[in-house]
Each structure stands twice: as C-alpha cells, then as structure tokens.
Amino acid sequence: MPLLRAAARRLAIFIGTVVVASIVIFLIVQALPGDVAQTTLGMGATADAVAALRERWGLDQPLAVRYGQWLVGMLHGDFGSSYITGASVVSQMAPRLAVTGWLVGFSVPLSLLVAWPLGLVAAMFRRRWPGAVVNALSHIGLAIPVFFVGTVATIIFAVNLGWFPANGYVTLGTSVSRWASHLVLPVASIVVVQACFLARYVRAGFIDVLTEDYYRTARAVGWTRWRGLVRHGTRNMATSLVTVVGVQIASLLVGAILVEQVFVLPGLGTMLIQAVQARDLVVVQDVVMLLVFAVLLLNFVIDMVYMAIDPRLARGGRG
C-alpha cells in the first residue's frame, strides 16, 4: 500500500523533527544567562541556600539527565512545576490551551468560509468592478494589523453598541452564552484579517483553474461558468491553498498572542509573555515546546490532507 508507506514515512519524519526541536528548545533555554535559583532567592542569599534550591529543582544534574527527565516527563503528561509558583505547568497550561484552541479553531474555518466566495468572485470578475472591489478590500485587510481591527471592533461593538463584552473570558463550563459572547469579537477580528489574506490565494487558485483544460472540458459538457468553476475548481484550488492555510494556522497559534492581549484573554500567548517576564523558564520551555509541537503536528496533518485532496499523491500512476 503506497498510501500507508507514505503516511508512515511522514510520521517518522514528524517524530524525528519533534525530538530535534525539543533538544534545540532545551539547549536554548539552558543557555540563557543567569542562574534561576540565584535570581529566585535574591542577591543576598547564601551560597548554601542557592545550592540547596538547585538540588531541589534538579539543576545540579548533568544536562543530558535533565533533558531526559523533561522529555520522559512530558511523555507521561508531566511538564514539570513552575519555579515561581510551584504549581504544575500542565494544570496552568490546559485551560489556556483551550482558550487559544477556541480562538484558532473558530477563526480558521470561518476565514475559509469567507475567503472562498470572495476569491471566487474576484477570480471570475477579475477584469470587472466586483473583482477590483474584492481585490482592493483584501489589500486593505492585509495592511491592517489584527490588534488594530480588534481595538476598533471593541470601540464600536463593545463600548458604543454594547453588543459584546469588551474583554475577558468565561469558560464554556461556566456559561455557554457568556463564553460565546466573549469569543465573538476576538474571533471576528482574526477572521477579518485572515479572510482577506486567504481570499488572495483562493482568487489566484481559481484564476489558474479558469485557464485549465479541464475547466474548458467542464464548460464543453454543459456546466455554466459559475457552477463549473465551483464544481471542478474548488478541489483543485484547494490543493494550492492547503499549504497556505497550514502556515496561517501555525502563525495564528503564536500570533493569537496579539488578540489575546487586546481582549485580555487568558491564552497561551499571555501565559508565555508572563513567564518570560518572570523568568519562569520551565513554563517558557514548556509553552514553546507545545507551540512548536502544534506547528509540526499541523504540518504532518497537512501532508495527510494533501493526500486526501489530490489523488495523484496518494495513488501512484503515470503522471
């Protein structure tokens, strides 16, 4: 089965990359200047007290041992404990991961849902005014940073109209309606910018399809302009879009930080910023590892999606 073999190969590459990434992240965090124990206890601490703390945190162990402990711990779901609060990192990370997950999870499908018709119209009418309008809009959308959109949205829809809360977050378990209302503006802000960005790729993909022989065939057998493009263009256009969407999700995971700041959402980005400021290196190391893992996992999933969309990749044959 060539499909299974290809998938297994991608999986092996994925695992290898994750291991290499973990080593790099670990070494970088270790190489940061300053001794955590010394910093924690303050300048006046005795050498004995510092040494005792280093021993308690396991900082006196050789690098390889500490890396091994970190890696094995993570595999068991134990990401270590914060130097500052002593709380387990997992218990802090889980609720924040959920916030970032909701943000990205809603934004990406909605962006695609908006970008698809925009790109379709822009491609079909590329020589006429509707195409020009969509094109101009998507350029404007690209030029506006997401935090600006978020701020303007807050002023209009939260402060002036009072439709949605301006900031903060309520968990899904507490109240579904309040959870949803807190997510509307952050998600909408991301979607506005993302949809503009993606619409350009959707447009380019559909324009390619318009010049393809199979689109001419579709027209020749009786598809109208629009229905033929939707029917025989969408899947072909999607093959060129998958990579872009993957990169976008990855950058959103990290970039959601801006939106989290604007709307005071307790997401991963906020957690990372706080940890860096407090020099809570265990937390920094874990959050970065989690983000890198998510991005690598995403690339792996994208490869799989590629195979699902484009049969030429999954099923071998004469070119």
Next chain:
Amino acid sequence: MTLLAIDDLSVDFGRHHRPALDHVSLLVDAGQRLGLVGASGSGKTVLASAVMGLLPDNAHLTGTVRFQGRDLTRLPDAAFSRLRGQDLTMVFQEPMTALDPTMKVGRQASEVRRLHTRCSAAQARAKVDEIFTRVGLDPVSQIADAYPHELSGGQRQRVVIAMAVMNNPSLVICDEPTTALDAMVQATVLALLVEELDRVDAACLFISHDLDVVSSMCDDVAVIHGGRIVETGGVDEVLDRPRHPYTQGLVATARIDAVGPGQRLPVIDDFSSTSDLVQAASEQCDTPAPTRQDR
C-alpha cells in the same frame, strides 16, 4: 439540412492584434463530416472555441454562428450551457489535461448525463458503463473508478469521446483529437471515433493538420490560412486538384514519398507565390498566443 451556419465570423483579441478569424463563413449539414485543415496559428482552434462559445474573456467576436437556426453568439450562458454537452459537444486535443485530475473519470462522465437528463445516479452510472464498454474501456468498473492520471493517453481520449457522444449530439467538434497520441493508438482511437459518430448519426467538424486523417474520415474539407477560409470542397477534389497556392503547398508537403533521394523537401513557402500570402503567414506567427490570461 444545414445544422451549423457560420456567417462572416471575425474574432480578434484586443484592438492591436490581427484578427484570429477574418470574415469566416462555413456550413455544416446534418450528418456531414467536414474537415478543417490549416497550420498551427491559422485559427482552427479559435474557430472551434467560437462555435462552442468558449472563447476567452478578452476575445471580440462579430458575425453569426447559427446552430439549428439559433444564433449562438447571442445566447446567454445558461441557455448555451444546456446545448453544450447535449446537442453540441467537443473532443479536445490534449487528453492528458482535459479531465479533472481530482475526480474519478466515471463520475465526470456521469455528470455529462445528469447535467442534461433527469435521471438517478444509478441510471447515469448504468449509461456510463454502457458507453464505456462501447468505446472499449475495459474493465469498465475499474476504469470508471480510476482517476485520470491512472489511465493511459488512449484510455483518457476514449473517456473524452465517451463523454462527447453520451447524449447523442447532432454536432461533435473534434480539435486534433489524435495529435497527442502515438501512432498505434491514433489509428484505433480514430476508428472508434468514426464508429461512434456513425452510431449517433452526428455531424462532425474535424480539425486537423493531418491530410491523411482528414481524407480518410471526412466528406468535405475546408482549408484555413491566416484566419481565412481559402478553399472548400469535396475531400478528393481539394486534395487531388488544390487550387489555392496554400493548399497546393499543404498537399505537396504532405507527400514525402513523391520526393526523390537527395531532393529538398518542399516547404509551404515554395507554393505561396503571392507575396502577400507569405506576409500574412509571417505576421500571423508574430501574433502572441491569445489564450493566456492575466492574474
């Protein structure tokens, strides 16, 4: 009975280019096989696209194309689309790229049925199986379940032909349907095409640069050069006694066996005695390909 009447048709791409078609008039009767021969760039494919209503957006068209009495040039897209694939179909030159790479060929073929006939998916599929069997796609179920890249060029062109004759059209336009295939496959695909055209009793506008193919399959022939029809008539008459210098050249250059050892092969220019013809031909070559679109 006249099926297709092209009258004074001109097509150009933008104001500053020479017309790709220059006041072309052509008649195709019901059941007639009309060959259209000419060199590349002579306007053959533009003519086919104009009849099918599939010219690129930047094309500018004047004149009329009457099909079954209706002027196609004034037909809105929705009405035209009901005609395409039903009464008026096309077989393209390039079987490698003519099919959607992301859809199984059986499904693409059954679409052609369902677009024009009210029928269930199962009925459409049964029709596809029937036609696929007829055009020699064997084993049918395996081929219907294949993606285009899993088929050979000959198999793909059989699929395209199956799609073209699926709904018993009255006119099939073939744009160099065998040019992209190797010689062995060419002969069988051509035989299949003739068989299918006979079966559905369709007229055919057969575009080619291959005089042998045209003389074996067509009743009549039209010669196009520089966007103009320069000669029309019965196949035997035109090919045996060509009157226009361009046709004379075309016929002579196709007869390699008439050239003795050591003799120079004839080229078209040997016969284009009138200088304006040479001029027209060279200018035609300078015209950029019009199909590429901006983004």
